[in-house]
Amino acid sequence: AQKVTQAQTEISVVEKEDVTLDCVYETRDTTYYLFWYKQPPSGELVFLIRRNSFDEQNEISGRYSWNFQKSTSSFNFTITASQVVDSAVYFCALSEARGATNKLIFGTGTLLAVQP
Amino acid sequence: DTAVSQTPKYLVTQMGNDKSIKCEQNLGHDTMYWYKQDSKKFLKIMFSYNNKELIINETVPNRFSPKSPDKAHLNLHINSLELGDSAVYFCASSQDENTEAFFGQGTRLTVV
Numbered sequence: 001a002q003k004v005t006q007a008q009t010e011i012s013v014v015e016k017e018d019v020t021l022d023c024v025y026e027t028r029d030t031t032y033y034l035f036w037y038k039q040p041p042s043g044e045l046v047f048l049i050r051r052n053s054f055d056e057q058n059e060i061s062g063r064y065s066w067n068f069q070k071s072t073s074s075f076n077f078t079i080t081a082s083q084v085v086d087s088a089v090y091f092c093a094l095s096e097a098r099g100a101t102n103k104l105i106f107g108t109g110t111l112l113a114v115q116p
Numbered sequence: 117d118t119a120v121s122q123t124p125k126y127l128v129t130q131m132g133n134d135k136s137i138k139c140e141q142n143l144g145h146d147t148m149y150w151y152k153q154d155s156k157k158f159l160k161i162m163f164s165y166n167n168k169e170l171i172i173n174e175t176v177p178n179r180f181s182p183k184s185p186d187k188a189h190l191n192l193h194i195n196s197l198e199l200g201d202s203a204v205y206f207c208a209s210s211q212d213e214n215t216e217a218f219f220g221q222g223t224r225l226t227v228v
Contacts, residue, residue: 035216039157045206045219052214089157095213099171101147101164102213109157 002027004094006107013082014115021077021110023092029053033095034068034075035104040088051075082114119143122207122220129197130228137192137223139207147171148190149217150182153204162205165190197227 003026013019025034036048049059051068059066063080079086089111093104120141129135141148149172150162164172168184179195190207204224208217 033214037219043204043224044221045208047216047218050216091159097213098164100166100213101149101171102210102217103161103164103172103174104151104159104217106159 002094002096002105004092004105004107006092006110008110010111012113012115015084016081018078018080019082019112021090023075023077023107025073025075025094027094035093035095036077037091037093038088039091084114084116087112087114120207120209120218120220122223124223125221126224128226128228131197131199133197134195135197137205139190139220141188141209143209143218145209145211146187147210147212148184149208150190150192151206151208153206199227201225202227
């Protein structure tokens, strides 16, 4: 069965620290997609990144970077020099294709608190 | 211009009532979804539609009935509301099964 595990329930850091959010997934599919979403205190869900199973290159976007390793079924997310505005719940998700739609299977989320 | 918009943002209602949540997307996407986020922040899919056709119905009680009048709209009607229906409901859309979903701002439903 498809599953996403985010073992870190809450992380608290001080501004400017680097922080890594872990994500481990399970799937029997050979083709799949992984995502990260951010949910700030205001409640909306903000898309951050999509990665397909054939592309293991790490990705960097400003202070954000993602490390995808198929060998360990992990898709970890690092924030460099964290800021208070990074405080949010972060969700990792795995996509299961169904017809012409997909079903996002979310992890339980990691609450990141960045203290000033 | 909001890409995926839901109304209302907050909904407080009594047990037994019927209510609807509306969703519209202006992204030109073919696929729309409803997700439910419970009090522990757990997100789970309820329905998906592609070009007005129901694709996923994830064992949701039949008191929940989605309706897609056209591919830009997916409304959620809930009959005989129960206390356990209290949650945040998110509408989303995506271009196809391989692309990311964009979410609305959520509707916080409270049943009292």
